[in-house]
Amino acid sequence: MLLVGLTGGIATGKSTVSGMLRDAGLPIVDADVVAREVVEPGTTTLEKIKLAFGPSVIDNGVLNRRRLGDIVFSNRQELARLNDIMQPAISRAMADKINFWRMQQVPILILDVPLLFERNYEKDGKIDKIIVVTTDEATQLERLKLRNQLSDSQARNRIRSQLPLKDKVAQADYVIDNNQDQKSLTQQVAALIENLKEIAANDNTN
Template identity: 45%
Template sequence: MFIVAITGGIATGKTTVSKVFEENGIPVIDADKIAREIVQPGKPCWEKIREIFGDDMLLPNKEINRAALGRLIFSDKDLRMKLNKITHPVIHRAILKDVCKHFMSGRAWIVLDLPLLFETGILMDFIYKVITVSCDSETQLNRLLIRNELHPEDARKRIESQMPLEKKCEKSHFVIDNCGTIAETRAEALRILNLMNESKQHWRNRLSLLGFLFAILFSFYYLNKVFNIIPALNFKRT
């Protein structure tokens, strides 16, 4: 199995691209979805957020007031780091668990939708290809203003908290320019999907893993022969 990662900036259109893969039968691990699930009322992350940020960050139904918390952490880097220390380890464990589940199921490849891929560096050594969904800064800002109903200054703070899109594009294997129509974006995503379906990388990965396991077993067998690591078992009659 191999992993294809989708990243980009806030409001650049990652979800649109992820849906194309999902609709075509490719499993998508969505970090944002996991992030929402782990802060539901009563969950350990919810308890820690309430403890650190107070009940002012809760809605009447006890859910996290994401708008209020967002305004707070994007105005204070230290508070943003505190929140990340609460949520990121839990998100990363959930992602690793899902990756292992798909590997054991025999999937050829999967997609990891992770906005902060380059910022966190999670699984970078295991990712085969990276897709960055990009658009120009004006389009990004306008989409964010409309989607989240933010004040322009708050929207800019959220955008600036992430790695610049230009740098993400430079580090990627594919870049999808999402300034055009949805049909154009979907067509480019389908092109990449077809390329990945044609790839034999999953076989190379599995053969490499089998070779690694064989090397371990052979080394263990050889050491046992030379140094008698595992002594012969003596069974006594009772």
């Protein structure tokens, strides 16, 4: 099974690319979905967050992500504390999902992980190829402000909480430039899929 990491910066269009790969029939393990699953009402992880950050981040048993984000994205220590709670739970759940797809003997599996480099997924030796979706800084900032209804400083704090895009691009096997129009993006993704299928067809590690 060819294990392919998909990442990018916040608001660069990674989720759009992930959707296009899914539409092409490639199975996806989405770390954002997993991150929501591990903090569903009644989970141990949600209780740990409540103990660490106080009951104000919980509304009727449900995590208030915006309130928690306001706390952690303006304070690196608080962000590190949240990651110490979240990451072990996410990693366990991700491993379970990867094993499921491996048992299905799919030729290609996409790991959609926003913080792929920040969480050192690329260093465990299991990811075969890495895709990075990128855009210019000004476009990224404006997209994030509009999408999440954030002020300029709030958006910049979220961007600064991640590894700089140029550092991610430097470690990529494939770079998808999402600065252009939809036609360009579609063409880039189509070429990527063909390349991955060719590699998977010649991969004898299944």
